[in-house]
Every structure is written in structure tokens, then in C-alpha cells.
Amino acid sequence: MPSITFIHHDDHAETVSANDGDSAMYTALLHGIDGITGECGGGAVCATCHVYVDDSWLGKVGTVGADEDELLEGVASERLPNSRLSCQIKITEALDGLVLRLPERQV
Amino acid sequence: MDFFADPHPTHEVLREAGPVVYLDKWSVYAVARYAEVHAVLNDPATFCSSRGVGLSDFAREKPWRPQSLILEADPPAHTRTRAVLNKVLSPAVMKQLRDGFAAAADAKVDELLERRSFDAVADLAEAYPLSVFPDAMGLQKEGRENLLPYAGLVFNAFGPPNQLRQDAIERSAPHQAYVAAQCQRDNLAPGGFGACIHARVDTGDITADEAPLLVRSLLSAGLDTTVNGIGAAVYCLARYPQEFARLRSDLSLARNAFEEAVRYESPVQTFFRTTTRDVEISGCRVGEGEKVLMFLAAANRDPRRWADPERYDITRKTSGHVGFGSGIHMCVGQLVARLEGEVMLSALARKVAAIEITGEVKRRYNNTLRGLESLPVTFTPA
Numbered sequence: 001m002p003s004i005t006f007i008h009h010d011d012h013a014e015t016v017s018a019n020d021g022d023s024a025m026y027t028a029l030l031h032g033i034d035g036i037t038g039e040c041g042g043g044a045v046c047a048t049c050h051v052y053v054d055d056s057w058l059g060k061v062g063t064v065g066a067d068e069d070e071l072l073e074g075v076a077s078e079r080l081p082n083s084r085l086s087c088q089i090k091i092t093e094a095l096d097g098l099v100l101r102l103p104e105r106q107v
Numbered sequence: 108m109d110f111f112a113d114p115h116p117t118h119e120v121l122r123e124a125g126p127v128v129y130l131d132k133w134s135v136y137a138v139a140r141y142a143e144v145h146a147v148l149n150d151p152a153t154f155c156s157s158r159g160v161g162l163s164d165f166a167r168e169k170p171w172r173p174q175s176l177i178l179e180a181d182p183p184a185h186t187r188t189r190a191v192l193n194k195v196l197s198p199a200v201m202k203q204l205r206d207g208f209a210a211a212a213d214a215k216v217d218e219l220l221e222r223r224s225f226d227a228v229a230d231l232a233e234a235y236p237l238s239v240f241p242d243a244m245g246l247q248k249e250g251r252e253n254l255l256p257y258a259g260l261v262f263n264a265f266g267p268p269n270q271l272r273q274d275a276i277e278r279s280a281p282h283q284a285y286v287a288a289q290c291q292r293d294n295l296a297p298g299g300f301g302a303c304i305h306a307r308v309d310t311g312d313i314t315a316d317e318a319p320l321l322v323r324s325l326l327s328a329g330l331d332t333t334v335n336g337i338g339a340a341v342y343c344l345a346r347y348p349q350e351f352a353r354l355r356s357d358l359s360l361a362r363n364a365f366e367e368a369v370r371y372e373s374p375v376q377t378f379f380r381t382t383t384r385d386v387e388i389s390g391c392r393v394g395e396g397e398k399v400l401m402f403l404a405a406a407n408r409d410p411r412r413w414a415d416p417e418r419y420d421i422t423r424k425t426s427g428h429v430g431f432g433s434g435i436h437m438c439v440g441q442l443v444a445r446l447e448g449e450v451m452l453s454a455l456a457r458k459v460a461a462i463e464i465t466g467e468v469k470r471r472y473n474n475t476l477r478g479l480e481s482l483p484v485t486f487t488p489a
Contacts, residue, residue: 029426038426039366039445043437047198067190074198107362107449 002096024086025049035102048106054099077103118405126389135398139405141412148433154380161265209450227482232338245299253285258331266474290319335374335478345462364421365448369430373404461487
């Protein structure tokens with residue numbers, strides 16, 4: 001099972017294992033990671049599962065879709081070049097060890 | 108009416124009877140456990156919406172009004188109209204609305220504190236959304252009193268052909284005429300949700316015939332549901348003063364306190380789907396063309412999914428509740444609802460020390476919506 005490390009805004013880190021094919025958001029909710037809200041349940045409408053992808057993983061998580069790009073304009077914390085919606089990051093073995101940083105707030 | 112007064116014992120019977128139950132009276136299958144409700148909501152290819160999300164099957168009966176292009180539609184038709192409404196009600200749009208909505212909530216609570224004692228349904232749960240939503244839609248000032256009766260009609264019409272449904276439809280002509288007129292482009296103020304929907308005709312995303320029906324969807328679903336959501340939250344905070352105290356000590360809980368009220372009271376109690384093929388739900392075979400009734404409220408209190416489900420707990424991890432539905436048809440106005448709920452609860456927590464129920468609490472009966480007719484309260488200023 002691929003592992004994902006979530007680094008909270010206060011720098012404490014939590015590493016959890018993910019099911020192949022689940023989204024990073026769903027994995028976070030499943031493990032009760034505070035800092036990922038995911039209000040809309042993964043429908044890509046709410047922008048409350050915002051994450052900053054660690055630079056070393058940016059090339060591997062795929063590109064930002066058109067709808068995701070618009071939603072990122074509405075995130076509560078600053079949008080940065082490595083901003084993604086974690087509901088749009090699908091976990092595969094190739095992402096084993098993925099590091100995602102959590103923004104200060106989601107709403 | 109006993110069921111509407113307190114549906115929870117019946118919900119428990121339905122949940123414990125099995126993963127799928129058959130209701131002889133209306134010849135429908137029903138699911139009331141969280142797992143099955145969630146599964147049905149998330150399989151739109153098998154459980155379709157285009158044959159109606161009420162008891163009536165549009166393949167056999169003519170709908171009482173032209174079919175909704177979003178609620179009563181399946182992919183790929185649904186995908187296109189949903190994308191349009193998602194953009195009109197996006198997080199970026201909510202950011203622009205937030206300050207105005209928050210200021211209106213503060214003003215409403217200040218006004219109610221002057222009065223001290225009032226009806227929290229008419230004067231708060233209805234008055235607050237009515238003070239922000241019709242303006243955000245871009246509606247004209249005249250005729251807004253038709254909005255709540257129209258929504259009440261829509262949600263009654265999802266139910267069986269009982270007295271509630273018949274009465275609502277019989278009285279509906281003026282409300283339907285008002286709503287049909289407000290959906291037209293010329294009647295909608297620039298910058299509002301309605302005008303934004305019509306602007307999508309110019310970009311080619313929808314046709315000129317489709318735009319009024321999409322505006323109608325927001326008029327049907329955008330007000331009565333939030334009224335009941337905010338009413339539910341105030342009723343919860345009045346009944347559970349310890350939770351109100353926790354909210355007052357940590358204002359960042361306002362949004363979750365609203366979310367938990369939506370789980371706990373489930374303002375939208377039920378929806379139907381229709382099977383597109385023979386299917387097995389948790390070992391139970393259901394044929395093609397059958398109505399499946401989902402008890403959202405029962406799922407939201409299923410002890411298989413929620414620890415201590417009968418407890419209103421504003422710090423609960425509420426994600427996954429089906430009070431706004433789930434999957435592709437999940438409430439398109441959820442962000443507006445949450446914004447209204449959050450800023451109202453935040454205003455209450457900052458300005459009000461105690462909410463006391465000071466009279467008889469009366470239920471309002473509707474085939475789909477659960478809420479109150481009257482909630483007499485007294486506010487103590489903070």
C-alpha cells in the first residue's frame with residue numbers, strides 16, 4: 001500500500017497508508033487527518049481539500065485540470081504554484097511516499 | 108402525521124429490518140442504513156434520477172411541472188448543466204459574498220436582541236435567508252412571498268399522492284406563475300446568480316430554453332432548505348446549551364456546528380431513485396424500473412456509521428453525512444447553505460449568551476422537508 005505523509009501547518013507530520021485508486025482527500029478523511037475538510041465529498045466543487053504538493057513530487061502527481069484550476073482560485077489559504085485539490089490526486093504505487101503540506105485553513 | 112412529528116422510531120425500525128425493505132403501501136423498495144444509502148447515491152448509472160426523484164415515475168406518469176434539467180437528469184445531460192451551476196455557485200463566488208452575508212447575519216441578530224423574544228422560525232430561520240438569497244439571485248422586490256410556498260410545493264410533490272401533496276399542488280398556480288416569470292432573463296438583476304446562469308447561454312454552454320429551468324432549480328432548492336437548515340441549527344443550540352457554550356468559546360466551530368445540525372436533523376429527509384437494470388443491493392434482488400426510497404435522515408443517524416448518533420456534537424467529524432446527498436447529484440447549493448449557516452451561527456455565538464425556548468415548539472409538515480413551523484425563543488445578550 002502506498003504511504004502518504006501529510007505535514008500540518010505547525011510542521012507535525014502524519015504518515016498513513018492509502019488504497020490504490022483512492023484519492024489523497026479520501027485517504028485523509030479515512031485516517032482522520034485534521035486539516036483536510038473535503039466538504040463536498042470529492043465532487044470537486046468545494047475547494048476544502050487544498051494541499052501544497054512537496055516540490056520533489058510535483059512532477060509525479062499529474063497536472064491541474066481546468067475545473068480544478070478554477071476551484072483553486074477560491075481556496076481559503078493562498079494559492080501557490082504547487083497548490084492542488086487533494087480529491088483530484090489519485091493514489092497509485094508510483095506515488096508511494098508522497099508528501100503533502102496542509103494550508104493554514106480550508107474555509 | 109405521527110411519523111412527521113417524530114420519524115426517528117420509524118427510521119430505526121426501517122434500519123433494523125434489513126439492508127433493503129419493501130414498503131407495500133407505496134410499492135417501493137427503501138434503504139435506511141448508511142452503507143446502502145451512500146452506495147445508491149454513488150451509483151447513478153444503476154439508480155437514475157431522470158425518472159424522478161420523488162415517488163412518481165416519469166416513465167409512467169407525466170411530471171407535474173417540466174422536468175428539472177439538473178435534479179431530474181442523468182449523465183451526460185446532467186454533467187453539462189451541473190458544470191454551469193457549479194461555476195455560478197463556486198468557492199470564488201462565495202468569497203465575494205461572504206462579507207455581505209456576514210454583515211446581514213450580524214444585523215439580523217442585533218435586531219433580534221433588541222426584541223429579546225420572538226419566533227426563531229419566522230423572524231430568524233426564514234427572515235435571514237430571505238434577506239440575502241433573493242438579492243443574491245437578482246430577483247425583483249415584488250412577489251418574493253411566493254418563494255417559500257413554491258419550494259414547499261416542490262418538496263411536497265416528491266412525496267406520495269397524499270393530502271399534503273394534493274393541497275400544495277391545488278394552491279400552486281400563482282406560485283408557479285411567479286417563479287416562471289422570475290426565471291426570465293429580463294427579470295433578473297445583473298451580477299446575480301440568475302443573470303450568471305443566463306450569461307452561459309452566450310458562451311454556448313446551455314441553450315436559451317435551458318437557462319430559465321436552471322434558474323428555477325435555484326429558486327426551488329435555494330431557500331426552503333436553508334431555512335430548515337438554519338432553523339435546525341438554532342433548535343439544536345437551544346436544546347443543547349453545553350454545545351452552544353462550546354461554540355461561544357471557539358468561534359471556528361461555527362461551520363461544523365451547522366454541518367452537524369444538518370446531519371442531526373436532516374432538513375431534506377428523503378429522495379428516490381429508479382433502477383435502470385436488475386440489481387442486487389446487499390444481497391437483495393431489485394428488478395429494473397423499481398423506485399428506491401433513500402432515508403437520508405436514517406442514514407445520518409445509523410449507529411453502524413456514527414458513534415453516539417443521537418448526540419448533537421459540534422466537534423464531530425461530520426464528513427460523509429448524506430444531509431446534502433452524495434455523489435454527482437450532491438446539493439449544488441451546498442456552499443451557499445454552509446456560508447449562510449456559518450455566518451449566522453458565528454453571529455449568534457458572538458452576540459448571544461443564551462437561547463431559551465419559551466413556548467410551544469410546532470412542527471411544519473412536508474413530505475420531504477423536516478423543520479419547524481414555530482420556535483418561540485428568548486435571547487440573552489452576551
